[in-house]
Amino acid sequence: MKKTKFLISDVGLNLLQDSGEFPCAICRSGMGVNSIECSQRKLWVHKKCSGLTGRLVADPEFVCQRCRGVACPIDGQPVTHVDVDGTQLDVEATFCYLGDMFSAGGGCDHAIAARCCAAWGEFRKLLPILTSKHISFKIHNKVFTACVWSTMLHGSETWAPNASDRAMIRWICGAKLKDKISFAVLHQKLDLDEITAVLRTRRLRWYGHVQCATSCINSIPSHDWGFQAPEIVGGQGRRGPHA
Ligand SMILES: [Zn+2]
Numbered sequence: 001m002k003k004t005k006f007l008i009s010d011v012g013l014n015l016l017q018d019s020g021e022f023p024c025a026i027c028r029s030g031m032g033v034n035s036i037e038c039s040q041r042k043l044w045v046h047k048k049c050s051g052l053t054g055r056l057v058a059d060p061e062f063v064c065q066r067c068r069g070v071a072c073p074i075d076g077q078p079v080t081h082v083d084v085d086g087t088q089l090d091v092e093a094t095f096c097y098l099g100d101m102f103s104a105g106g107g108c109d110h111a112i113a114a115r116c117c118a119a120w121g122e123f124r125k126l127l128p129i130l131t132s133k134h135i136s137f138k139i140h141n142k143v144f145t146a147c148v149w150s151t152m153l154h155g156s157e158t159w160a161p162n163a164s165d166r167a168m169i170r171w172i173c174g175a176k177l178k179d180k181i182s183f184a185v186l187h188q189k190l191d192l193d194e195i196t197a198v199l200r201t202r203r204l205r206w207y208g209h210v211q212c213a214t215s216c217i218n219s220i221p222s223h224d225w226g227f228q229a230p231e232i233v234g235g236q237g238r239r240g241p242h243a
């Protein structure tokens with residue numbers, strides 16, 4: 001029980017990270033021109049985060065939602081501890097389960113960042129092989145897909161396609177940015193598919209599994225998805241469900 005962690009999930013509970021010179025008191029991202037200063041802690045707040053409507057005018061009495069204690073928490077934890085049968089459990093903003101990173105606010109940004117980080121670790125370990133001039137591109141392809149891609153794309157069936165392996169591919173091929181060689185040429189050299197195409201294939205394969213499933217995962221009505229579901233051809237075959 002001691003190692004058990006608690007994750008409270010809700011909209012707006014993502015771990016907020018500071019960006020820019022003057023992060024907004026509410027959302028922590030960098031400040032633009034359309035903003036108002038909070039009279040309490042003298043921090044600037046975006047108009048969209050201020051809760052004000054109409055044209056923004058300087059107000060010496062303005063108190064932001066953070067100072068009023070009604071803004072979403074910065075660390076993604078509405079409470080720090082939860083009491084379960086007399087045991088105090090820590091509340092976490094992110095949680096790694098079977099290599100997938102869950103975050104309190106939902107979404108897949110943390111999962112993608114964690115997988116890309118792990119893939120870069122693998123890539124650096126294999127650099128002597130992947131960049132060796134004495135090994136053919138065919139072997140590079142095999143090592144790269146077996147070790148780096150498999151690490152990067154673990155659990156990628158539920159991602160948006162924004163993982164990138166372009167820097168790695170450029171490194172393997174010894175191509176510099178200033179050489180301006182197109183990625184079509186580099187992919188051809190390594191006989192490698194575009195990662196976006198691989199992600200699309202994996203997502204569609206997973207979608208096919210969901211469509212063919214008999215468990216509760218298939219019980220979400222398709223009109224809740226917000227898009228027209230494609231028709232699946234195929235189904236329960238000898239080798240199991242497939243799209
Ligand atoms: Zn803001």
Ligand SMILES: [Zn+2]
Pocket residue numbers: 025038039040041042043063064065066067068
């Ligand atoms: Zn404030």
